Amino acid sequence: MKICIDKISGRTNLIYGLYNSYKERKSNLILEKDGETIDLDFVTEEYLERAVQEKNVALLHTLSQPRQNKLIELAIWRDKKWANGKTIKVKFLGGTQFLRDKVIEKALVWTRFANINFDFIENGDAEIRISFQQGIGSWSYIGVDCLNITNQEEPTMNFGWFDQTTPDLEFSRTVLHEFGHALGCIHEHQSPAASIPWDKPAVYRYYAATQGWTQDDVDNNLFAVYDNLTISNSGFDRNSIMLYPIDPLMTGGRFSVGMNNLLSTNDIAYIKQWYPGR
Ligand SMILES: [Zn+2]
Secondary structure, eight states: OOOBOOOSOOHHHHHHHHHHHHHHHHHHOEEEETTEEEEOTTSOHHHHHHHHHTTOHHHHHHHHHHHHHHHHHHHHHHHHSOOTTOEEEEEEESOOHHHHHHHHHHHHHHTTTSSOEEEEESSSOOSEEEEOOTTSOBEEOOGGGGGGOOOTTSOSEEOSSOOTTOOHHHHHHHHHHHHHHHTTOOOGGGSTTTOOOOOHHHHHHHHHHHHOOOHHHHIIIIIOOOTTTOSOOSOOOTTOTTSOOBOGGGGTTSOOBOOOOSOOHHHHHHHHHHSOOO
16 A cells, blocks of 8 residues: 655644744734734743644644634635636656656546646646656645745655556546645645544554654654644545545554545535635
C-alpha cells in the first residue's frame, strides 16, 4: 500500500502559521467580517507564546474556540484557497505521455464540480508543477502555498509510484487526492470530526514498516488535527478521497477504511460550496 506524504507544513510550521495569523489579528485587535467587527483581544500574547513553546496546536485551537471558531477557520482557509473561477496553469516536469495523460484525465474530474480550470501548458510559468520522481512519495503543496515555490524547475506536486503498469483506479485515487490538496483540501482523518480510535504505538510501527516513516511523519500526516482549518463541518466522511486507508491493525480492530478511489458525495458537495458556480 502506498500513500502520500503531503508537503503540508509540519506540526511546527502549522503552529507558526496559526500563530502568525493570530498575531496579525492581535495587532489589529479587531477584524471585519461581513460588515461586522469582531474583537480578537481575548487572545493574549502569553497564551500565544505558551502554545508556540509547547508546540501545542490544541491549545491554540482552544484559545480560538470560545467566540470565533468559525471565523478563524474561514480566515486561514481563505489564505489557502484559489480565487473562485481561476484558471490554474499546470506544467509537467518530466513523465511519459502516458503518465501525463492519466494525470490530466483524473485531475479534470475536480473541475466538473469546482469552479476552477486547469490549463496544462508546455511552456512558460505554471502555478502547479508536477514531477514523477520515484521513491519520494506522492504529495502536493496545499492550495496557494504552491505560489511560495518560486523556482519554476521545482515541483509543487509529485507522483512517486506511477508507471506503465499502474492500474487506472490507482491513478484515480492518487491524482484526485493530490489535486484535492492542490485545491486546498486537508486530510479527512485530520478533521476534528474524525476522532479515529488510533492505537498509536501500532500506527507508528505500521508506518515505519510499510512506508519507512518516522514518528514525526506519522504525527504530521495522521494525528495532527486541524480543528480550525478543516473545510468540513458536517461530520467525518469515511468515503472522502482525502482519507487515508486505515488498516484495522491501527485501531485495535475498532475501525477501518478501505481504499477510496473516487470523489465522495461529500467531497463533491464541499468543493462545489468552496468554488461555487458549477
Ligand atoms: Zn494527502
